Amino acid sequence: MNLPLDVEQSAAILVERVSEKVSEYLLNYTLSIPKLILQAIVFITVFYGMLVHSETLSKELYALLPEERRDLGMELVEKAKETLNAILRTWLMLSIFKGFLLTLGFYFLGVANLSGAIAAGILCVVLELLPVIGGWIVWIAGAIYLFTQGDIFAAVMLSVYGVALISPGPDITIRPKLVAKGAKINPALALVGIFGGIMGFGIKGLIIGPVALGLLSTLLEEWKEQKGRAKS
Template identity: 50%
Template sequence: MEREKIVWAALVAIILFLVWKTLKELITPIVFGIAATYIAYPFYVKLGNKVGKKWSLIIVSAIVSLLSILFLIGVALWITDTLKNLYTYLDAFFSWLGTLKVPGALSSLFDAMATSFPEKLRGMLLQYTLSLPKLALQLIVFLAVFYATLANADFLAREVYELLPSTNREISERMLTKVKDTVDAILKTWLFFSVTKGFFLSIGFYVFKLSNAAGSIAAGILCIILELLPFMGGWIMWLIGAMLLWNRSPGVAVLFAIYGFIMISPLPDYTIKPKLTKHRAKVSSVVALVGIFGGIMAFGAVGIILGPIAIGLLFALIEVWKEYETKQPSKAHQSQDA
C-alpha cells in the first residue's frame, strides 16, 4: 500500500513538473486571458440577453481580437520611441518626487521605486520588443484562453466550487470570496479605471499636438502609474500638458485643461468611480499599491494581478483565523462542559 502511494505521488509530481515546464513561458498570457474574461463577462451576459449567447461570444471575441491586433501593430511601430519618451518622463517624475516633503515611509517607497521600477519596466518591455514573434504567439494564446474561458465561464465556475474540499468548506468559500473581491477591486475598478484614464490622456496629448504618437503613449503609461500611487493622479499629467500649451496658446491650454478635468481627473473620480465601486468590497489603497508594484518586481507583468490577490488572500487567512479562534470555547469552558 505504501509503495502504491509512493508510485502515485511520484507520477503526480512528474505530471505537474511537465505541465509547469510546458506552461512556464505562457503563464502571463494565460493569466491575462482569464482576467480579461472576468472583466468582459458582465458585458457578455448583457449583450447575450439581447442578441443571444452565440452572437455575444462572437462580438466580444472580435472586439478583443481587434484590440490585440492594434496592440501588436502599435508595439511594432512605436515601442522604441515610446520607451525613450517613457524613460525621459519617469526620470523627470522621480526627480520631482525627490523634491517633495512627504512622510518617511512614502519617501522610502518613492526612492525604492525610482531605483528599481524603471529598470524592471525596461526589462519587461524589452523581452517583447526584441522578439515580436514571441509577443505574437503570446497574443494568440491570450485570445485562445479568453475565448475558451468566456465560452465556458458558467461551467468553469461550477467546477471551481465543486473542487472545494468538503471539510472546512466555509473557509474555502471565504477564501474564494476574498479572491473575487480583490480581483473586482483591482481589475474592474482601480486598474481598469486607470488604464481608461491613460487612454484618454494619450488621445489628448496627440490631438492637442503635445507629442507624437510614441510620446503620447508614454504619457498615457505614466498617467496609469500615477493613478496607482497614493496622493497622486492623472491630473498631474494634464496639468503639465496645459502648462506647456499655455506658452503656445492660452485658449488651447484652457481647452486641454477642461478636457483633462472632464475625461481624466477629478470629475470621473466623483461621478463614474463611485458607481463602479458601489456594490463591491473595498481593498485598501496601500494593499493594492504594495500588491501591484511588489507583484511586478517579483513576477513581471503578471504580478499586476497575482500580487494583489496574494496579499488579499493573506488578509483573508488572518480574518478567517481570527474568527475561527473567537468561536472556539475557552479551556475553562471546555473543562466545565466535561
C-alpha cells in the first residue's frame, strides 16, 4: 500500500508490537496448559466425589448449623443449592447449544461434511463441559484449516461466527443472565461472580464466585431486615 511515510512507519511499529504481545500471550497460555489440565482433572474428580456423596455431605452440613440462627443457616444453604443448580443447568444447556451451532457453522462454511461437522459439534460439547477449555479450540482449528485452504473469506466468517455464537460471546452475554435468572440474583452480580471467581480462584472459581456472591446478597438482605426491625 502506498501510504505516507509517517503512517507507514507508525503502522509497522503497531504491527510489530501487537505481534510481540500476541506471541507472548500464546506462549504463556501454551506453557500453562499442563496446569489447566491438572486443575480440570482435580476439579472434575472432587466434583464427582461430592455428587456421589451428596446425601452424606448434606446431612453433615445441616448438622453443623448453629441452633440460635438455624433459620439463617437454612436460608444460606438453600441459596447455595439454588445457585449451584442454576450454574449446572446453564452449563449443560449452553454446551449442547454451542455444539449444535458449531455443527451448522462447520457444515455450511465447508469445513467438513455432515458427519465431520457432527463429530466436531460433539467434541465442542465435551470441551465446553470442561472448565476454561472450551469450544473456541474447535472453531479456531476450523478457521485455521479454511485459511490454509485459501478460503480467507470463509475463515473470517467462521471466526466471527465462533466468537459471537460459540465462545466467548455467549459466556459473556447469555451465561450470566441464565445463571442470574435461575439463582435469582442480579445479572451483573452473576457476571462478576463468574469471571471474578475464575480470576481469583482459577477453575474452581467458576463455582465459588457466583455462590459466594449469592450468599453475600442473602446476608445483605438479612442485614437490611435486621436494621429495619431495629428501627421500628
